[in-house]
Amino acid sequence: MEPGHPNFGKLEICTCRNRDVAEHVRERLFSLSNLDELKELTFESFLPRGRKGLGDLHATSIEMAFNQARIYANSLNGWLLLQGSYGCGKTHLAAAIANFAVGMGVPTLFLTVPDLLDTLRFSYGAEDTTFEARFDEIRNAKLLILDDFGTQNATGWAQEKLFQIINYRYINKLPLVVTTNLSLTEIEARIRSRLRDPELISDVRINAPDYRRPMDDMGHSALSSLDLLANKTFGNINERHDEGLPAQEVKTLERALKAAHRFAEKPKGWIIFLGSYGCGKTHLAAAIANYRASLGAPPLFIMVPDLLDHLRATFNPKSDVSYDRRFDEIRTTPLLILDDLGTQSMTPWVREKLYQLFTYRYNAELPTVISTADTLDKIDARIRSRMLDKRLCTIYGITVPAYYGATKKK
Numbered sequence: 001m002e003p004g005h006p007n008f009g010k011l012e013i014c015t016c017r018n019r020d021v022a023e024h025v026r027e028r029l030f031s032l033s034n035l036d037e038l039k040e041l042t043f044e045s046f047l048p049r050g051r052k053g054l055g056d057l058h059a060t061s062i063e064m065a066f067n068q069a070r071i072y073a074n075s076l077n078g079w080l081l082l083q084g085s086y087g088c089g090k091t092h093l094a095a096a097i098a099n100f101a102v103g104m105g106v107p108t109l110f111l112t113v114p115d116l117l118d119t120l121r122f123s124y125g126a127e128d129t130t131f132e133a134r135f136d137e138i139r140n141a142k143l144l145i146l147d148d149f150g151t152q153n154a155t156g157w158a159q160e161k162l163f164q165i166i167n168y169r170y171i172n173k174l175p176l177v178v179t180t181n182l183s184l185t186e187i188e189a190r191i192r193s194r195l196r197d198p199e200l201i202s203d204v205r206i207n208a209p210d211y212r213r214p215m216d217d218m219g220h221s222a223l224s225s226l227d228l229l230a231n232k233t234f235g236n237i238n239e240r241h242d243e244g245l246p247a248q249e250v251k252t253l254e255r256a257l258k259a260a261h262r263f264a265e266k267p268k269g270w271i272i273f274l275g276s277y278g279c280g281k282t283h284l285a286a287a288i289a290n291y292r293a294s295l296g297a298p299p300l301f302i303m304v305p306d307l308l309d310h311l312r313a314t315f316n317p318k319s320d321v322s323y324d325r326r327f328d329e330i331r332t333t334p335l336l337i338l339d340d341l342g343t344q345s346m347t348p349w350v351r352e353k354l355y356q357l358f359t360y361r362y363n364a365e366l367p368t369v370i371s372t373a374d375t376l377d378k379i380d381a382r383i384r385s386r387m388l389d390k391r392l393c394t395i396y397g398i399t400v401p402a403y404y405g406a407t408k409k410k
Contacts (some may be wrong), residue, residue, distance in 0.1 A: 033110040041095035056296035069093040076175040085332040088208030090179040109141035150182040226301040232286035232371040256396040260284040266368035270393040278402025281371035299335035342374035358379040385399040
């Protein structure tokens with residue numbers, strides 16, 4: 001090599017050993033990945049439209065993610081971001097990409113983010129490597145897959161190491177797959193800005209329930225109480241025209257009914273029904289839910305006190321689901337219908353949980369239906385401020401009195 005050449009004076013691997021070195025790199029990354037434990041997670045074993053009984057909207061979401069993952073696996077071009085709640089199929093698709101790439105001879109590193117950080121921490125005292133060597137090995141992997149981004153302990157050191165890895169791969173345009181159950185607004189700002197680059201990132205959101213959780217024959221979540229209100233439809237709501245009520249009161253119910261119809265056809269933003277007990281709020285909310293369920297997209301319909309009971313139940317040592325998974329299942333559901341807000345006991349814990357729930361859905365602009373007998377001034381100020389945002393929320397006050405059945409004619 002002539003003096004002046006960029007590589008003059010540097011050690012280079014003999015061409016006769018390149019193949020052996022590449023094979024050693026592949027084997028080392030494979031051993032770090034623990035992909036042996038995920039070898040069954042392939043494209044062939046994935047259900048492209050989810051499990052039986054899943055609604056069309058959920059199934060279509062899964063199918064789109066499946067197709068996008070297959071395209072990415074064949075090209076390894078840019079970055080792929082897979083978002084969705086626990087159990088929606090993110091890890092299976094990420095592992096399928098990894099197994100496909102390994103089968104094609106691509107040196108691939110698949111790690112959950114907590115494991116990645118542990119790998120770096122353990123390298124400080126390792127005998128067979130150094131921190132610098134391990135760090136370089138991770139950030140330079142031909143294909144890096146980071147599973148469960150956001151579950152790591154967000155210490156300053158952890159945030160900095162993750163940023164350095166992601167920023168390095170961003171600058172060098174190295175293939176990266178990230179799975180997360182967080183919204184982008186919850187991810188550290190520097191990393192978020194890179195995950196939002198439309199020229200590099202393919203962002204896929206999977207809107208599907210946890211496949212580990214049971215559903216009834218209609219595809220409802222096990223948390224939903226909609227089966228108890230199956231008879232509440234748009235077809236049988238009483239519009240109260242024959243009761244001699246003041247016309248202005250009847251019009252409030254009429255406006256709310258028309259709005260509920262529109263929302264059921266195309267759920268967007270938040271719709272809030274205010275009114276006294278028995279005025280028709282729950283019927284309208286259930287009618288929306290039953291209409292969506294009839295289209296194959298059953299929402300999560302739940303009374304607020306029941307929601308909180310489901311969260312508390314996760315603290316029982318015998319619970320088969322963690323608090324984090326249950327809370328994420330509720331807050332990320334594609335359409336959430338909360339009935340009877342305000343009837344719960346307003347302890348500080350309850351206030352905080354409801355605030356977190358509403359804030360998440362507000363920031364993510366997820367369709368939400370709320371019914372409450374409280375006036376707005378009685379609702380927690382932080383939640384009220386979101387309800388009053390006219391860009392996202394529409395409030396319908398229903399002023400008809402409680403309905404106790406048809407008036408008997410004399």
